[in-house]
Amino acid sequence: MTTELRVLDPAEWDRWYAVLELAFGGVPEADEERALWRELTEHERFLGAWDGDTCVGTAGAFTFRLTVPGGASVPAAGVTMVSVAGTHRRRGILTSMMRRQLQDVRAWGEPLAVLTASEPAIYGRFGYGVATLAARAVVDTARVRLAVPPGTDAVSLRVTTPADALEATEAVYAALVAGRPGMLARRPGWERQALLDPPGERAGSSPRLCLLAERDGEVVGYAHYAVKPDWSFAGANGSVSVHRLTGLDPAAEAAMWRFLCSVDLTGRVNVHDRPVDDAWQHLVSDVRRCEPTLRDGLHLRIVEVAAALEARTYQAPVDVVFEVEDAFCPWNEGRWRLTGDAKGAVCARTRDAADLALSVRELGAAYLGGASLVSLAAAGRVRELRDGALTEASVAFGSPVAPWLPHGF
Known part of the structure; x- marks a missing residue:
């Protein structure tokens, strides 16, 4: 070259x-x-x-x-x-x-490198694994009804612009960052990404609007959305596109979903890039009429095995030796003993016999709790060398909430 x-x-x-x-x-x-x-x-x-x-x-x-x-x-x-x-x-x-x-x-x-891929097939050879998935849906609001939790009616809603609500919406986002793996703490300047709305990219939709959910004068949730008018001989058939929706509690989120599913002159809601365990799936009367689909979200690459595995906690006690393959970053290759639980972890090189063999790509896919080591093993990408080690590690690496990347970069 x-x-x-x-x-x-x-x-x-x-x-x-x-x-x-x-x-x-x-x-x-x-x-x-x-x-x-x-x-x-x-x-x-x-x-x-x-x-x-x-x-x-x-x-x-x-x-x-x-x-x-x-x-x-x-x-x-x-x-x-x-x-x-x-x-x-x-x-x-x-x-x-x-x-x-x-x-x-x-x-x-x-210790970590992350990306979103325009062509997902490219990055596996460089050690990146798909660590989060994103859900999309098209809700047929003419046929789907919502069952909202108690307290929803106590939430008040108002519509404003994303720019006018920026300080309040960033505070809501910041309050939730620590609660879900895969979320990014916003650095100065990144809050402006949510305001990008070039007219040339609207494809006939309105400028983006901001729906604020409030309780006792405090903002407890927000949604960024746009409305696309459409008409046929039979009448109105517009759509709502939900680009961001975040609430501090179930009632706040339900109030916003109810509003978005009942916007005048619309018959469907396009839901973009949501967590795979998002609550809306349990509010709707017929999830089949929502056409849910999945796609890859965050691709994660472990750059330093010990530092990365020590940075997170584990939902069950784990003591396992990984045989890690990483030809692209050879400093990661070899055997690593991970010992950890919900309070913390230690990871160090070892000469002990390996319990599981995998590449750094699989380790990255499982790192946030999105991909199960058992599932990866079923695909032939993780090998169990000690009976019981696969289940032990897979349970420990799990997460009670699905990892999710809230926005691209």
Whole structure:
């Protein structure tokens, strides 16, 4: 490979970003969107591959903190904006950027790297496993009814704009971050991502609105949504798209779902990227009429095995030796003994016989409690070497709430 890999110079950002835009279809982003990503770019953590004066590859890593089982907020590199120019494929550029990036993440002392994938098939070979799933649905509100919990009628609702409600909605989000693995603690500037709503991307929908749920004068939940009018000879057939919905208690969430399922002149609610254990599934009268589907969410890569496994807690006592395969980051390879419970954990290298054998990809998939080690073993991706070890570890790695990534990056 004759290309040069170097840290992004702020003066080269426009040329660098143009390569990324071209790789994702060549449609220029709205000025407001482009300006936000320019502001959020941490240049010292972003890379460009250059062939002479031409940028031919891009990759970056935002500074994040990720909630893990037990509630700890763990440093994680948010891998983003990865692309290789079509003129420079099959030259090892992507592999070079991924290797350099993971070496940098290790040097920064961050035990995890995470990403969302435009093409999920790419990242498994670099050690990323699918750690969260996201649910989508289309609720047929003409046929589906909601059974709401006690206290729902005590919640008052009002509609405003996302910008006007930003301080209150961020406070609600912050209150819930520690309670669900996979959530990201928002750093300064990231609250503005929720305000992005370029007119060119609305596809006929209204500007986004913000529904606030309040009790005794306090905001206890919010939803960002848009309405798309539609008419046929038979009458109105509009739709509501729910982009974000967060409540501090069941009644607050139920009140917002009830409102969204009864917006005038609409017949369906499009639900985007929700937790797989989201409460709405238990409010509806007929989940089949909601057409639920799943897709991959957060892809997670363990960069430092010991630090990552010690950062979370375990819902049952565990004492297990993993034989870890990781050719891409060889410092992780070998046997690791994990001993832990709900109070904490210790992980260290050992010469003891292995109980389970797996690659770092499977360890990443199971890390947040979203993928079961038993399920991975059924697919032939985890091998049990000691009777009982698989069940013991699988139960311990579980999470009482499903892990979920609330927004992309």
